Amino acid sequence: xxxxLASGSASRRAILENAGLDFExxxxxxxxxxxxxxxxxxxxxxxxxxxxxxxLAVSRRRExxxxxxxxxxxxxxxxxxxxxxxxEAEARLRELRGRTHWLKGGVAAAVGGEIVxxxxxxxxxxxxxxxxxxxxxYVARAGDMLTSSVGGYAYEGLGAQLFSExxxxxxxxxxxxxxxxxxxxRDHGAAPA
Ligand SMILES: Nc1nc2c(ncn2[C@@H]2O[C@H](COP(=O)(O)OP(=O)(O)OP(=O)(O)O)[C@@H](O)[C@H]2O)c(=O)[nH]1
Numbered sequence: 651x652x653x654x655l656a657s658g659s660a661s662r663r664a665i666l667e668n669a670g671l672d673f674e675x676x677x678x679x680x681x682x683x684x685x686x687x688x689x690x691x692x693x694x695x696x697x698x699x700x701x702x703x704x705x706l707a708v709s710r711r712r713e714x715x716x717x718x719x720x721x722x723x724x725x726x727x728x729x730x731x732x733x734x735x736x737x738e739a740e741a742r743l744r745e746l747r748g749r750t751h752w753l754k755g756g757v758a759a760a761v762g763g764e765i766v767x768x769x770x771x772x773x774x775x776x777x778x779x780x781x782x783x784x785x786x787x788y789v790a791r792a793g794d795m796l797t798s799s800v801g802g803y804a805y806e807g808l809g810a811q812l813f814s815e816x817x818x819x820x821x822x823x824x825x826x827x828x829x830x831x832x833x834x835x836r837d838h839g840a841a842p843a
Contacts, residue, residue: 651672651839651841653715653835653838654676654708654712654716655673655675655717656716656718657678657717658675661799662826663675665826669828669832671841673717676716677708678718682700682731686729694724694755695770696722696756697756698758700720700722701755702718702756702758704720705718705760709761715840717758717759718757718758718759718760721755721756723753725751732799732802734797735797739797740789740796743803746777747777747778747779747780747785750774750775750777751775751777752772752773753800753801755770755771755772756769756770756771757769757827766838767837767838769827771818771819771822773818775813778813784811806824
């Protein structure tokens with residue numbers, strides 16, 4: 651039983667590998683900016699749409715079940731994507747500290763160029779009001795995660811120190827709601843029932 655993960659995300663790959671699943675990696679080449687720039691609708695729906703576009707892009711050229719996913723950060727109705735630099739990540743963390751933001755996730759499965767399943771997730775991230783000194787130390791230690799993760803943190807690692815409370819699926823915070831994905835994979839014969 652196998653399937654294709656249409657993602658270059660190390661976190662998504664690790665989540666599925668650690669769960670013992672058999673799959674291939676074939677990242678989708680989708681112009682996310684084209685869909686995100688100027689978007690003014692429901693941000694969770696956008697994440698689902700992006701997950702669908704990634705799954706479809708690969709499903710149109712590969713046989714079998716293709717899984718695509720996307721995650722965006724929503725803060726006071728504004729949409730944030732991954733920071734482009736450590737400086738931008740630091741400025742954003744300074745803006746988010748002491749306040750609540752949401753990680754909105756979308757995941758979709760496609761077969762033969764058609765969407766067969768989709769799922770939306772929302773995780774409520776209550777960031778503590780940490781000091782400037784803490785932030786400076788965090789930025790010095792966080793490394794690549796500042797720009798490779800949508801929030802500039804690895805919640806399973808150093809990023810946990812940023813939060814006082816988190817509501818939602820742990821795996822969804824990391825980028826892939828594993829249990830709903832496992833249910834879908836089993837339904838499609840791509841994971842052991
Ligand atoms: N390790 C880790 N990664 C996180 C966390 N929160 C968000 N991410 C990652 O942030 C990234 C969000 O960007 P996306 O545009 O959804 O995905 P991507 O990394 O560009 O990869 P594609 O699926 O190829 O588009 C994903 O790789 C998530 O796994 C976290 O707490 N820990």
